Amino acid sequence: MSEIVLVTDSTADIPSEIRERLGIEMVPLQVLFGEESYLDNVTLSPAQFFEKLKGFGGMPKTSQPSPNDFLAVFQRLIAERKTVISVHLSSAFSGTYQSALIAQSMLEGEGDVTVIDSKSASYGYGMLVVKSAELAKQGASKAEIVAEIARLRREMRLYFLVDTLEYLQRGGRIGKAAALFGTLLNIKPILTIGGDGVIYPVDKVRGQKRAFARIIELIEADFGAGPIDLIAVDTPGDTQAADELIEVLKGKFGVRQFHRSEIGSVVGAHTGPGTVGIFVLPAGSV
């Protein structure tokens, strides 16, 4: 049986040292500040991105990798006789998954490449990629890994808070939360990504404290008192809200595994600064 290699894109927000340790291949998306273009998580770190965003008046643009970018990676891995599982950002947000699918079709049956739409974003699915890479190292089969990714995605609950819905709105990724846009009051919409990979509003509350309290209620409804595995992402340089939320969650639920990462350029360009995301799984999942 040939070795399984995980391929993902830069929106999985997997810290580079973990990627390198597990041999996860990453194809970057591009971020464009006007004429300047950068490779997400390659030539522009999350911290650099948010620093640039502060000084930039408009909205940075992002662009998906071309099918050729994926084809080159796939062909290299196939030449090394590897089996490829390629997991990507929700197809509702980006054409990245589409590019990977086209690349796969360009192989015309050569090699073993499976392309998966994570229906999720950031380290929420990045963690599934990490978990899959670990399973591959332990000798799990392709079918087992693909099934595990699907199962974890079903069991995962994710909630995220944005400072403003403006970025999601202007970037066209607001999904079903559109109804909340334009609210003049200090409302913290609690958002999620549905099984269809689209953003949904879960609730709206006023103020951060109430938002945290509501998130706890939501987690309790699904996981009781725990224990849970917790994954959190936040904005580099603006971690106070996330720190507080993590502390509250650790105090409230027995957190077995805890992973944290930073929101990268592409996800950040669509959610804006101050975004906090948490992903919850039953204990022992990751």
Place this chain on the structure above:
Amino acid sequence: MRNLNGTDWSAMVLTGAERLSHNAELINALNVFPVPDGDTGTNMNLTMSAGVAELKNKPSEEIGRAAEVLSKGLLMGARGNSGVILSQLFRGFARAVAGQRELGVSGFAAALQQGVDTAYKAVVKPVEGTILTVAREAARHGLAISRKTEDLIEWMTEVHAKAAETLARTPDMLPVLKQVGVVDSGGQGLVFLYEGFVQYLTVAWPGNAGTSAYPAFASSAAPFAAQAPVAPATAAATAAAASAPPSRAAAQSKLATESIRFPYDMEFFIRRPSANAPFPEAAFRKALERDGDSIILIADDDIVKVHVHSRRPGDVLNAALTYGELTNFHILNMQDQHRDLLRPETESGKPAASIYAEEPEALGIEAASGIPPLTEAFAGEASAPPAEEAHPLAHEMAPFGVVAVSVGEGNAELFRSLGVDVIISGGQSMNPSTEDLMQAIQSLAAEHIFVLPNNPNILLAAKQAQELAERPVTVVPTRSIPQGMAAMLVFQEEQTAAFNEDRMGKAIERVLSGSVTQAVRDTVMDGVEIRGGQHIGILDKKIVAAADSVVEATRALLSQMMSSGEETVMVLGGADANETDTQDVLAWLAERYPDAEVESHAGGQPLYPYLILVEQ
């Protein structure tokens, strides 16, 4: 002496409506709260005006038909609690006289009684010492004496006297009246109405062949004015004028001068250049005051709404032009309007909210007195269009539509941003009618409509609209604008109506709603001693603070609203709030309650410099 036919009865009702209209301001001044609360006189007047407008459009010689027409008009025009009760009194009356051509004493007495029965049934918790008591005692007395006399003039005079006597006793029945030292305002309105009935019968009724024992109209307003020792001097003066002997010529000449003083009713917007300095509201108001009245200015960032009655519309427009571009003109010659309405073929079908179509004086064909104007201040407020904007979906029905009553551009914007589809202008100073609410409900292409009255005085009208509506309507019993916002904050479009009703109901129970306003007279309320002119802080319904400055009163109110210090606070600045005061209050909040989450918006509401929402 003959009986009353439909024409007589209609003319009698018109005279009564005139008495009410003429005294609307006095009735307003009798409000039991030392704040400009409720506007009973305005509400009763507007309700009655809607009724008589209908009566004039569909005159009938048959009393049964005429009463039915009036009843329908009143029901649609009903505003405020007293207005709704008034509409119920006449609804019962109309049922009693259905099918009858004429009315004698016994029929009249029975109809009054049925009106009272209907009104009592309509009110969830009847309170004694109000218009209900006055109506009931008068009707009971009318029934009792109907066995002794067939003289309609004598009978109506007795009924009116009983109403007046009962009114004088209302402070003994309702402690809040005694505390403030006034008689009940709604009851006073009814007494004026009955006074008009007597006036018509004695002075103008063709059936009065001089055989009645009561040939002359007996004045009756004076005793009630005396019952209101702390009412403002202007109201007392009005009352004195009202109690003067009814010399027709004197009344007419007096009213004529008043009504033609500022004949041009103007409404328009000034669109301001965006990067300009703040609109100099005070200066512009002063300029308008030199030759006009009924001035209403609503200044937003880039738009100023202007309403004024003026003698020289050109001067007003020239003055306004210096501040920006002018749009949406609406200029009426009120004298013309008035003459048009006197003609019987006046176009029908005008919306009930258009005050000019309804002025009872225009309908006083055979009325005994002259043509008193509606109190101009109210005419001004009422001429604002009730429903500002609707967003009906072109094709598909939305699951929900939301109608909210609110005042102030900023508050309207906040409500819209929370998902309210139609904002009806209204609140303390102007209660929208059942029909206004109905129109708003019907303008929405939605399966289920939520209505947020945002004022206790609009709740009954909202419930009436709910009953009349053909689609399911949920009235969320919000008592204030902050409560309305709290309700909208938890509204979830994707959930069911029952879920939302429950959630919104719980949300308004959970929050505290406060307001800061200015007392209009000295009084003691809720154990707080208040001097006229002081600012007072009201927590839900209770006065909890009184202070000389608005900032002090606001701080004192906030101290009572905060408990853990971790609350979420929303401060809505009114039209009269100045930025320095607002910053002062916010800085104080930040220092005293560092853990609270505070936000502040320009609400733009009149009369209340601050409205406050506190969530635990």
